[in-house]
Amino acid sequence: MDKSVLKANSKKAIDTIDSKNKEYDLETANALWVMEGYSLNEQYLSNVEEYYNGTIEQLDFTNEPEMSVNTINGWVEEKTNQRIKNTISRDLIDQNTQLIITNTVYFNGLWEHEFDADYIRNRTFHLSNGDSKKVSTMDNTHKFGYAENQDAKILELPYKGDNLCMYLVLPLNNNIAEFENNFTLSDYNELKRSMNSEEMVVVRVPKFTFETKTELKKPLMEMGLVDAFDLGSANFSGINKDEELAISKIIHQTFIDVHEKGTEAAAATSVEMEDEALLSTWEFEADHPFLFFIEEKQTGCILFMGKVEDPQY
Numbered sequence: 001m002d003k004s005v006l007k008a009n010s011k012k013a014i015d016t017i018d019s020k021n022k023e024y025d026l027e028t029a030n031a032l033w034v035m036e037g038y039s040l041n042e043q044y045l046s047n048v049e050e051y052y053n054g055t056i057e058q059l060d061f062t063n064e065p066e067m068s069v070n071t072i073n074g075w076v077e078e079k080t081n082q083r084i085k086n087t088i089s090r091d092l093i094d095q096n097t098q099l100i101i102t103n104t105v106y107f108n109g110l111w112e113h114e115f116d117a118d119y120i121r122n123r124t125f126h127l128s129n130g131d132s133k134k135v136s137t138m139d140n141t142h143k144f145g146y147a148e149n150q151d152a153k154i155l156e157l158p159y160k161g162d163n164l165c166m167y168l169v170l171p172l173n174n175n176i177a178e179f180e181n182n183f184t185l186s187d188y189n190e191l192k193r194s195m196n197s198e199e200m201v202v203v204r205v206p207k208f209t210f211e212t213k214t215e216l217k218k219p220l221m222e223m224g225l226v227d228a229f230d231l232g233s234a235n236f237s238g239i240n241k242d243e244e245l246a247i248s249k250i251i252h253q254t255f256i257d258v259h260e261k262g263t264e265a266a267a268a269t270s271v272e273m274e275d276e277a278l279l280s281t282w283e284f285e286a287d288h289p290f291l292f293f294i295e296e297k298q299t300g301c302i303l304f305m306g307k308v309e310d311p312q313y
Contacts, residue, residue, distance in 0.1 A: 007051040013299045023161030024109035029079040030054040033100040061097040079104040083255045097248045107265040109159035113142045115260035126288040135206040135311045138260050145195040154191040155284045169291040176289035204285040206311035209257040216250040
């Protein structure tokens with residue numbers, strides 16, 4: 001694909017995701033933090049700001065590491081509505097640090113079909129190790145996107161505003177590790193394509209909240225992105241033609257809170273369905289480990305994905 005087309009398409013996708021909607025809050029942000037003294041190409045600066053809604057800042061990692069840490073952490077806190085704190089710790093910056101990349105996604109949305117707080121019950125959840133525990137479980141009965149095959153069930157929970165939804169993928173057996181190893185993007189898309197939204201579904205899903213922090217250097221290198229982290233091999237001449245530059249750290253941190261009203265993540269009117277519930281032919285009870293995906297439907301972009309093995313709330 002031509003570079004100009006790629007840049008234009010990237011800008012269109014990012015602008016779509018970041019477009020304002022009165023029904024929910026969604027904001028993505030990216031920043032490159034570069035060691036002070038490196039002269040960055042003007043064209044690169046222009047491309048980052050114009051097409052990728054990113055910012056580039058210079059910091060003195062060597063002489064002012066504490067200030068560098070506070071600056072990066074303050075930026076992350078601001079972009080995630082104070083939900084994510086202390087992304088960078090002092091020990092992550094040393095005299096060899098040259099470039100740090102940060103990415104944030106903040107989402108706060110309400111369910112289109114809200115779960116009734118009066119029907120939250122403690123139900124049994126079966127863990128992967130064979131143990132079980134009682135977890136706070138939400139109940140709802142409505143017309144949802146739903147499908148199942150020989151391996152898994154999928155449920156679509158839409159958010160108010162029409163553009164976003166959460167997909168839950170529940171393996172039919174309680175072996176999430178085996179399921180993950182065999183579950184492909186093609187399988188995921190095929191499940192979505194086979195969904196029928198005209199049937200009533202009885203839904204029972206645990207409330208859950210968690211926060212994760214991941215340093216992506218090792219997994220990216222295992223996936224083949226090796227040269228970018230090595231000063232002798234990295235080619236960032238598009239950023240700076242005169243100086244050797246390599247990535248030191250890539251930090252990704254996520255906060256998510258799923259409850260009866262909706263989801264907050266760094267990610268309504270109650271409807272009575274008592275009579276129609278009797279006509280339901282499908283049941284989605286997430287009483288063992290499952291996967292979740294929060295997706296922007298217009299672009300198909302997966303904003304958040306994760307695995308719930310031991311629900312905490």
